[in-house]
Amino acid sequence: KGIGVLYVKTGVPFQPYIVGGGQERGQRGGTENVANIVAFGRAAELALNHLDDENTRVRALRDKLENGIFKAIKGSVRNGGCEPRLPNTTNIGFDGVEAEAALLLLDREGICASSGSACTTGSIEPSHVLAAMNVPLSRSKGSLRFSLGIENTEEDVDRLLEKLPPIIERLRDASPEALGQAGEPLVAAY
Template sequence: MSNERLVYLDNNATTRVAPEVVEAMLPCLTEHWGNPSSAYDMANAPARMIAEAREQVAKLIGADARNIVFTSCGTESNNAAIQSALHCNPTKRHVITSTVEHSANIKHCHQLEKRGYETTFLPVDLDGGIDLCDLQAAIRPDTAIVSLMWANNETGVLFPVEELAAICRSHGVLFHTDAIQVAGKLPIDVQKIGVDFLSLSAHKLRAPKGIGLLYVKPGAPFQPYIIGGGQERGQRGGTENVANIVAFGKAAELALEQINDENTRVRALRDKLEQSILHTIRGSVRNGGGEPRLPNTTNIGFDGVEAEAILLLLDREGICASSGSACTTGSIEPSHVL
């Protein structure tokens, strides 16, 4: 399928790398390819480039650059936040999350259960919204961390993270949010929402795959998830992926510049598409439409028609869409979110 014919409607799965991002990362591959942790002069340029990128991504979320830890992906960031909370609070063996989280979080929690930890999975209503009272009731003296996504990758439904964080804070419980789908689509201010940990993934922002970040609030207990040579100020071991870090920084800069205009444009297109489908196709229903949503996301069901059949027909016409998370592609199981 040629790119000229391609209609790509799966940007919550991944995004095309922006030309400006490719241009920014190329010097890291051709000129400034030294190890940024080395002591000689050749390492200075890559080290400076990482520092600049750290400032760029920090600005995107309203953070201090010193509180940014680069990781390999969003999954690592999510895992690191939860594992750190459990490691730093060994007497607290209870985790709270929701039934509609990304599979990375749900499977992680199931693994923890095999090791003797307890997990409470908060339910959602028919529109995918979460009840704050359910969180209040679920918190226990031995709750180590609450980990909830900000925006659902399938429906786009937004959780009220500021209120959720406030509840956790009032109980002295750490709060982590997976903001991977929010970055570049809605403004983020970690100071305002009051989270202890926040995860991002660059490939949702028109940067390459293989780079993410974890914001760690000053004073929040943190134990490195990957132990190594002391990179990332001792918070994440492993030689820095300079090219991808620089790409992440540039993508964050572009996202911050374009966020308001792009959201208005995309929301209008999304609404027009939804209205057209719902008004012309009998038996179609919008999922999650009763809650605040991401401006770019729609989830529509069709009565009596299998999702895989629709996707196959769309693919033949050069239209890329999905029936669930990209991380569960090939599964015949229905979406756990729906």
């Protein structure tokens, strides 16, 4: 048996997935896994106790990654500007680059990234989120999403900053659209 939590706000219609006895006010049938419930509660307490420190650490990694990219790769743009955002995620557009090609080359280096949200991984369509933010289609096609987590280190960010610039340069050299393009790193809010 596994364990999970589903929070349903009072008044929101909800149909149980597991039907049967009257457990949980008729919302779930069957015997609960008490040991896992206790363990889940303790894990949630521990995570909450370290949440602020971990968010601060991961935010510093994200900022180091962004600053390193903007310094090393001209024509790189943070999609969404500096609005309040998650501490672990950044989405950067690279002019003159196709995201899927960059992802293949990053994958060869053992680096994970995506061209959209986790729920659209594998989709070849431009990100609906970037479209809703009015990011130009040309930039959306060259946008990469980097997500950091509890297991990431400064060494991981340094490795990405070592591998990414030559990948972007290689792809731009192969792209006729990018020939002759130069300029300072950009930060754009749409």
